Structure formats: C-alpha cells, structure tokens
Amino acid sequence: MAKYVLALDVGTTTLRAHIYDKDAQIIGTGVCKVEIMRPKPGYCEMDPDLLWRQVQQVITDCIKDAYTDSSNICAMGITVQRNTFITWDKETAEPFHNFITWQDLRASDYVKQWNKSYTLWLRKRVEENQVYFGCIETWLLWKLTKGKVYATEYSCASTTGLFDPFQLGWSGVVSHVSKVPLNILPPIKDTSGQFGICDPDIFGAAIPITAIIADQQSATFGQCCFNVGDVKCTMGTGTFIDCNTGHKSHASIAGFYPLVGWKYENETVYLAEGNSSDTGQCLEWAKSIGLYEKVEDTSDVVMSVQDSGGVYFVPAFSGLQAPINDDKACTSLVGISPHTSKVHILRAILESLAFRFKLLYDAVHRETKINLSDVIRCDGGVCNNEFLVQLVSDLTGRTMDRPVHMDMTSLGVAFLAGLAVGVWKDKSELLSIRKTEKQFEPRDSPQYKEILTEWKNAMRRSMGWYNDVDI
Secondary structure, three states, X not given: OOOEEEEEEEXXXXXXXXXXXXXXXXXXXXXXXXXXXXXXXXXXEEOHHHHHHHHHHHHHHHHXXXXXXHXXXXXXXXXXXXXXXXXXXXXXXXXXXXXXXXXXXXXXXHHHHOOXXXXXXXHHHHHOOOEEEEEHHHHHHHHHOOOOOOOEEHHHHOOOOOEEOOOOEEOHHHHHHHOOOHHHOXXXXXXXXXXXXXXXXXXXXXXXXXXXXXXXXXXXXXOOOOOOOOEEEEEOOOEEEEEEEEOOOOOOOOOOEEEEEEEEOOEEEEEEEEEEOOHHHHHHHHHXXXXXXXXXXXXXXXXXXXXXXXXXXXXXXXXXXXXOOEOOOOOEEEOOOOOOOHHHHHHHHHHHHHHHHHHHHHHHHHHHOXXXXXXXXXXXXXXXXXXXXXXXXXXHOOEEEEEOOOOHHHHHXXXXXXXXXXXXXXXXXXXXXXXXXXXEOOOOXXXXXXXXXXXXXXXXXXXXXXXXXXX
C-alpha cells in the first residue's frame, strides 16, 4: 500500500490541501479561497460553518486529484494561520461567534470599548464549564474527530500571547490579567505524534492526524532549518525572518517573538521571529495604480533603470514592526522629481522590501549574538522576484537559497506528519529530500550603502505620523 501524506494548510487568503508521496512530490492538490468578512471597520472574521465545508471540499478534491483513495493516506498534518480563535458550546457544538482572525483590530480598544454584556454572557458559560476555546487547529481537530479530541500544539500555543515560552505552558499571570481562565484553554501536545483519528464518516477512512504546527514554524521546518543559527526568509503576505535559537527562548527588546518552533522527539526548538506586515499589500497597491501588469515581469522591468532615481518608498500600511515598532508610522513616497517614472517608483517599492528584511536580519544578528548561517533559505511567492532576492543577498552578504518546493508551509507539516508514522526515518532524510532550485550569491554593491542610509532617513520621516500634534 502506498504511503501518502496529506497536508492541510489553512492560510490567511488560501485554503489548500496537498498529498505527498515518499519523495515529497505532490501528487494531488485541492485549493479554494478563504472568505474573510469585515462587518464593521477594524473587524476581520471568518464563518466557521463555511470554513468547515471548505476544509472538507479541498481534502476531497485533493484525494480525487491524486487518483487515490482515502485509505491510502497514512498520515495527515494540519498547519494554520496563527491567533485566529473561536469559542463554542461543549454540549451543543454551536459556536458562540465567528472566528476572530489575527488581522482583527477591535482588541486595540479592548479596555475602552469592550462589550460588557458580551463578556458577562460568555463568563457565565465559562463558570458553568460549557465553553471550549481554541484557535483554528484546536477547532479543526475537534471537528475532524467529531468531538473526541480537544487539544492544541506548542508552536500554535506559543503565538497566542497566553503562553509562557520559558515555562512551556499556559501563563497564569497572563490569564489573570486578560481574564481568560486557564480552565477553558486546551491541553498542549507535541508537534509530531498521535493527535487523533479523522472520523471515517467524513472522508471514508480513519486517517491518523499526526502533526499540527503554526504556518511560519512549519515553513521553517520544511526548509530544514534544524541547526542553531539557521535562518528562513518568507516573503508573501508579509515578510518574516525566523532564526533557530536552539533550546533557548530568546527574550527580545527589539520586538522579536520568542516562539516555539516545534517540539519533537523530546526536543524543543525555539525561534526568534520578526516580520514586516505589508509585503503583499505593497505589491497589490503598486499594481492597482498601474505600476505593473504582471508580477512575473517586475524583475526585468525594474532592472531597465540603474536605480530608483532618488525615490524612496516606506512600506507601512500597517505601521512599522520590528525592530522599529511604530504603529503610528505611515506609508510614504519620498524624493519624487519631474524625472521620476513609474519604473523608478516600482524599483523603490521592491528595494524597500529588501531594506525591511535587512533591518530584521541585522537586528536578529545583533540581539541573539548567534553565529548565523552563511545561507538564508527563502520561500513565499514574492521570492520568485529575482531582483528582490538578489538585492537581499547583496545587502546581507549571505547566499539566498530558493528551493524547488516553494510551498514550504505545507511541506513542513507533511514532513512532521510523515515522521510520526515512519514515512521518513529522521531529519537527515528530509535534508536529502529538500532540493535547491537556485542560489543567489552576494555581490559587492557599494552604491546601496548610501541608498540604504537615505531610505532610513525617509523611514524616520514617516514615523509617528498619526500622533496627535497641535499646529
């Protein structure tokens, strides 16, 4: 019987399922768009009933696309967008509300505007022990096992703000301050292992669920960043840097998250993670105003000019994250002259994405004091832009390694699910499976020293923009 592994990836914009064979080749795929609801300004929600139907559909489509049967799937792994949560009734299984996604902003005014009647209503059910609380992975595990398993996993738990990475458990202090009682939080399990069995009535076979992991941690595992100092760069919806800090959680002052990467075979691996939120949105905005038509052409287009013509772009639609940490910063375009063309502006936008990663990389290097790897492993759709990836290599002085498999989030959880049931023996076998599509070697680019300095000046001018100032 073939040993196939199913990976379910619940992303922010896309829901997909892949079936992998022993060589980690994709033999079947199912994809659909995640439907986001914005009922009020600042609200960002997902309909749980719709999401459940979509999950069943993409898995069914994936099995059909692989020309196989669900009984041939020996393991299933789930990777999810982080910090998107829901609560539901233990007895009736009915959700109390929609999923509140990680992009939702209503908590920013939590203290001032929290709906007291809602919290009292929910608290009463908590006191009556009627409430389940969980992020997407907990809810999906509960749904797939038809209520038999209620649990989460260390990497997912570590992103919630309710977790103590130094004690490896839910934080009593945060629970007290946030008024989220510990008794409604799910038990935490290792990343790779037996989570439960998918009820055979759903897909026609009892598929073992053997891995759960958060999305960026999954991509880091898929990139085989197994050693201390290994670095992964993802450029997609946002730009993420994840650095393997080994068995120690990094306490950051620059705004990096001390995350659990994975807990596997009695080994807990931690990551220091920083991000810049607006990578995808910047490129979408550039397209919407006519700076380009096809994203695959942008690399050649911007190389048709020598530089950005003195134009500097600051990507801050959602403020500036680590290591700047200014949520009052604004997006800005500085240095426009009568000679500025669309190509100059587009090049400035792509350069700004590389500059933001440079800031993240330097801060991780400075803070962790770890000897970082000579190679940065990159993934995400934006890393298909060769101009951008080459510029990141030049700025950091590191080789950028782009893999054959760009969907590292799915591959990472597939690896972890397969390890649990013996599809792959160990991490050394995974290293032999991961293949490089292209490497970008750093070049000497002295002109960018001055350009980066001027860009930082432009960034400083964008900071604190939304503060109230009397004129």
